[in-house]
Structures are given as structure tokens and as C-alpha cells.
Amino acid sequence: MTDSSSVKSPWLVSTAVTVVCIAGLVLAPFFLYPILLAKLLCFALFACAFNLLIGYVGLLSFGHAAFFGIAAYSTAHALKEWGLSAEFGLLFAVLVSAVIGFFMGLLAIRRQGIYFSMITLALAQLVYFFCLQAPFTHGEDGIQNVPRGLWFGFIDLNNLTALYYVVATLCVLGYLVIWRVVNSPFGNILKAIRENEPRAISLGYRVQRYKLGAFVISASLAGLAGGLKALVFQLATLNDVSWSLSGEVVLMTLLGGIGTLFGPVVGASLIISLESMLAGSEFPLQVILGLIFVVCVLSFSRGIVGEASRIIKRKKSVLHSLR
Amino acid sequence: MDSFLGISYPALFGQLMIGLINGSFYALLSLGLAVIFGMLHVVNFAHGAQYMLGAFVAWFLLNKLDIGYWPALLIAPVTVAIFGALIERFLLSRLRGKDPIYGLLLTFGLAMTLEGTFQYLYGSSGRTYGVPSALTGGLNLGFMYLPIYRGWVIVASLIVCVATWCLIEKTKVGMYLRAATEKSLQTQSFGINVPLLITLTYAVGAGLAAFAGVLAAPIYQVGALMGQNIIIVVFAIVVIGGMGSIFGAVATAYLLGLVEAITKIYYPQGSSIAVFVVMAVVLMIRPAGLFGKE
Numbered sequence: 001m002t003d004s005s006s007v008k009s010p011w012l013v014s015t016a017v018t019v020v021c022i023a024g025l026v027l028a029p030f031f032l033y034p035i036l037l038a039k040l041l042c043f044a045l046f047a048c049a050f051n052l053l054i055g056y057v058g059l060l061s062f063g064h065a066a067f068f069g070i071a072a073y074s075t076a077h078a079l080k081e082w083g084l085s086a087e088f089g090l091l092f093a094v095l096v097s098a099v100i101g102f103f104m105g106l107l108a109i110r111r112q113g114i115y116f117s118m119i120t121l122a123l124a125q126l127v128y129f130f131c132l133q134a135p136f137t138h139g140e141d142g143i144q145n146v147p148r149g150l151w152f153g154f155i156d157l158n159n160l161t162a163l164y165y166v167v168a169t170l171c172v173l174g175y176l177v178i179w180r181v182v183n184s185p186f187g188n189i190l191k192a193i194r195e196n197e198p199r200a201i202s203l204g205y206r207v208q209r210y211k212l213g214a215f216v217i218s219a220s221l222a223g224l225a226g227g228l229k230a231l232v233f234q235l236a237t238l239n240d241v242s243w244s245l246s247g248e249v250v251l252m253t254l255l256g257g258i259g260t261l262f263g264p265v266v267g268a269s270l271i272i273s274l275e276s277m278l279a280g281s282e283f284p285l286q287v288i289l290g291l292i293f294v295v296c297v298l299s300f301s302r303g304i305v306g307e308a309s310r311i312i313k314r315k316k317s318v319l320h321s322l323r
Numbered sequence: 324m325d326s327f328l329g330i331s332y333p334a335l336f337g338q339l340m341i342g343l344i345n346g347s348f349y350a351l352l353s354l355g356l357a358v359i360f361g362m363l364h365v366v367n368f369a370h371g372a373q374y375m376l377g378a379f380v381a382w383f384l385l386n387k388l389d390i391g392y393w394p395a396l397l398i399a400p401v402t403v404a405i406f407g408a409l410i411e412r413f414l415l416s417r418l419r420g421k422d423p424i425y426g427l428l429l430t431f432g433l434a435m436t437l438e439g440t441f442q443y444l445y446g447s448s449g450r451t452y453g454v455p456s457a458l459t460g461g462l463n464l465g466f467m468y469l470p471i472y473r474g475w476v477i478v479a480s481l482i483v484c485v486a487t488w489c490l491i492e493k494t495k496v497g498m499y500l501r502a503a504t505e506k507s508l509q510t511q512s513f514g515i516n517v518p519l520l521i522t523l524t525y526a527v528g529a530g531l532a533a534f535a536g537v538l539a540a541p542i543y544q545v546g547a548l549m550g551q552n553i554i555i556v557v558f559a560i561v562v563i564g565g566m567g568s569i570f571g572a573v574a575t576a577y578l579l580g581l582v583e584a585i586t587k588i589y590y591p592q593g594s595s596i597a598v599f600v601v602m603a604v605v606l607m608i609r610p611a612g613l614f615g616k617e
Contacts, residue, residue, distance in 0.1 A: 060424050107603055110610040114366050114423050115562060119606065122559035126599040133592055243555065247431060254428065286439030293432025297425050298417060 346580020
């Protein structure tokens, strides 16, 4: 590892990747339908937020749709009924999902492993039934025709390209927050908890606080994704809080690669593209998603990005030993 | 004096009855989950789908092969148990030694596939399955009217729960099973076929779910999504009871069925969330669950 080229080249590679990604994000709406792209970005952020918990703390939440859905409803309600502007609607949604995340997290972190998943699932179902019955969600109809309005008072969000750029900016910001959290001392402690919780406790860390912190950050970002989704589709429905959506985000992350920063983006892109491809056909999407789940778990549980980076690493070490 | 806290006796006992019925289904399902979890350390997310499969097998038997309720009560669980054994043998067994989360994800994928397939083939709407002729009608107990079939469901569920408990606690197979749960490798070194035992356990768990499905067929409608919502409630019940003990799982299930019924009487809107609220409260007071050890 003293070889200077092997230190420099990852930096070069990552810079190049970043430049390509930003260029791709900027140019994409000229080639593809902005709404689809915006949807894709929302779900990518959602999956990244979910991945913060499973990938870096080792907590499998099976109830992340609760935050996504509640945020979608909050945004839609704030924009339509209260006439708030989009930025305040989103801020409100993030706050609401952070608060719900705080209380859900407080309960869920009392158990570990598989119990944590079941508790988050049950609590999310509580949120679902609340949304089913509360009058402001309009039950099966959902909140429709949400006005998008002006962003910061001067960008018309009904212009789809403008809408896309706003969504893209916010999603990138959300992604940067996750990147920053993961690569911070806080993130290192989270990883320590994932690897060996008793040791982290014996080192004097208040593990529960760190877990709760990660849970709230993850919930808030899932909320941001949900709020953006409501803004893009002008719609918030029961589907946004359903447990099948919680399952879908697990699948996106699993397919892309749990615990990799970029994996959830890849997974979300694939699943959303698949959905939009099958949208017109009769074929049941659920069956395909279920099968992908089974295949992923059985034969590449590291996910696409995880497997790819493993192959690259192996090649590198082979090259290194040849030298 | 024919009312209690403003609720007339027939209405009160009627609701409590429904609570017991729901409790019976919860008990059968959480029993299966607890048995599977104890041995495989897998949370069987496909449990709801297996419950649905049981009901569908009974429906097929009746409508395609003209085989009635009583044979179905045996055939359907056996069919689903064989299916479960195949799942364990070829899929779940490959995850042994991995993080138990992967077992949850695998069974979740299976549940999605199964329910999606049935929804595609038979739609979302339910199909009726008639009450068997021997159990139609009802009894007037004086304070309430009891449909015989509902009484049968409670009795059957209790019998099966007690029988499963006896199988595990009192028989030789149960002894092997408990030994394998405690110390898998040592048990195997005594010449006991532990992998086979694991497969059988999963098969029995799936069979129990299917049995519940057949019992449920005449009460609820037979539909592709019938297992979806009940399974999440059962998960919550399992968290409340603690998955460690079979007795705990069954007792909690009946208790929560009654809690749900009582909520329905006094605050109908809250009945669908009652179990989840109880779960939250239990987690605050006793995180290991009512019967759990930690």
C-alpha cells in the first residue's frame, strides 16, 4: 500500500465517477422523461436512507414506508390544505417523519436483530391503520391534485424540467448527508456497533443513543424522499405507507448492495425501471420482485455493487501479487 | 341486569366470541412461527402465504375434486407441509449459519411470489367456502347465540395447540427437537439426524399454518391476500409474548384476540391497532415480552 499510484488512482477514479454522475444528472432530462427520473431519484434517496440503518448499523427496518408515506401525506396536506409553499411543505414533512422516527426508534431499539424488524413492521402497520382511518388522508382516494407552486417563490415547479432539477438537488443533498454521516466519527461508532455491540458498550459508548440518532436521520431522509414523491406525482396514497413498499425498499437495497454507498441507487434504478417497463403489461410485478428477492438472498447477498467491488478488489490483489 | 357497562350481554358475548375466534387463528399461526423460530431461528414471513395456501387447497379439493371439509382438514396441511419441506430442503437450508435476517428476507420473497401468483390467477376478491353440513346451525346458550362452526374452530385450535405442546414436551421426537435446539452439533454427534429434524419442523410449522387456513376458509373468504394482514398482527403478538415459549405464544394469542374484541366494543375505530398499541406498551415496560426470558 506504499505504492503511490495505488493511493492516487482511487482518488482519481472517485473524482471521475463523481463528475460523470453529476454530468449524468444534469443531462438526463434531455433524454428521459423528467417525472420518471424524479421518481427514480426519490426512491434512490429512500433506499439510501434505509441503507444507513441496515448497512451501517446492522438494523433491518421493515417499516420505512411509514416515514415515506407520512411525509408524502404531510407534504400533500400542507401544500393543498394550508397553502404552504413547496419548500416549507417539505420541511414540515421532514420534521414530522423525524418526530415519528424518534418515537418509533425509541421503541424498536429496545430489541435487536429479528425482533427489531418485526417491531418496525408492526409499528409501521400502526401508522398505516392510522392513515386508513384519519380524515385528512381521504382514505382510499388519497390526497390528489396537490399544487406544486413556486420553489423559493420564483421557480415554477409545474415546469417538469425545473421540478426535476429541484428534486435532483435535494436528493443529492440528502445523499451527501448520508455520505457525511457514514464517513464521520459518528458513522464509525455506528459501524462499531454493527460489528460488535457488546464491545462498543464496554468501550463506554451509549449505544442506544447512537442507534436512535441513526434511526432519526434515516427516518428524516426517508421523509424527504416521501415528500418529494408527493410533490412530483401531486399525490399521496395509502400505497405510500403500505408494508409492501417497506418490502420494496428492502429489495432495492439488497439488490444494489447492502452497506455500499452507491448500491441502493443502482437497486432503486433497476426496480423502478422494471416497474415502469411492466406498468402497461398484465404481468404481476409482485411475482417478479419476489423472485428477485429469493435469487438475491440465495446467490448474491452482497448485491450488484457489493459483488462488483469484490471482483475489482480481487483483480487488484491478483495484479498486486503478480507485480 | 342484562347489560354490562352499557353493552347488552348478547352483544358483549358476541364480540368476546369473535375475539376468541380471532385468538384461535392467532394462536395456531403464532404457534407455527414459534416452533419454526425455535428450531431454525428464522422468522417465517411466508407463514401468511402458507395459511392462504391451506385455504386454497381446501377450496380446490371441494370445487375441483369434490372432496369435502373433513378430508381437506387433513389433506391441505399435509400438502402444504410437503411444500414447506421442499422450501426448507432446497432454499432455507442453504442459509444456515448466515445472519437470520436473510431467512426473513428469503421467506418474504417467497410470500410475495406466492401471493402475487395467486392474485394474478384468481384475483383479489375472495371466494366463499361453505360451512360443512355437520357444523351448520347454532346453539342458544341463553345469554348468547353460538354458531356451531365457530365453537368448533375454538375447540379444534385448542386441541391442536395442546397436541403440539405435548408432541414437543412429552414425546421422544420432541425431546430430540429440544436437544437439537439447545445444542445442534452435540445432538448430531449422538446419531440423530438434525437436518431432517429441521426440515420436519419447518414442514410442521407450515402445516399448522395451512390447518389454520382450512379452519378459516368457511369464516373468512378464501382469497390471495387473506394471509397478508393477519401475519403482521401475529408478528406483533409474537413480539408481545416473546418467541421463546410455545405456551407463551399461544396464551398471548388468545389474550390479544380478546383485547381486540374488547376494543371493538368500546372504541371500534381502534380495534385494528389495538394489538400494535399493546405491543408498544409491552416493549416499554418489559422489552423481552410477557413470557420471554433475557
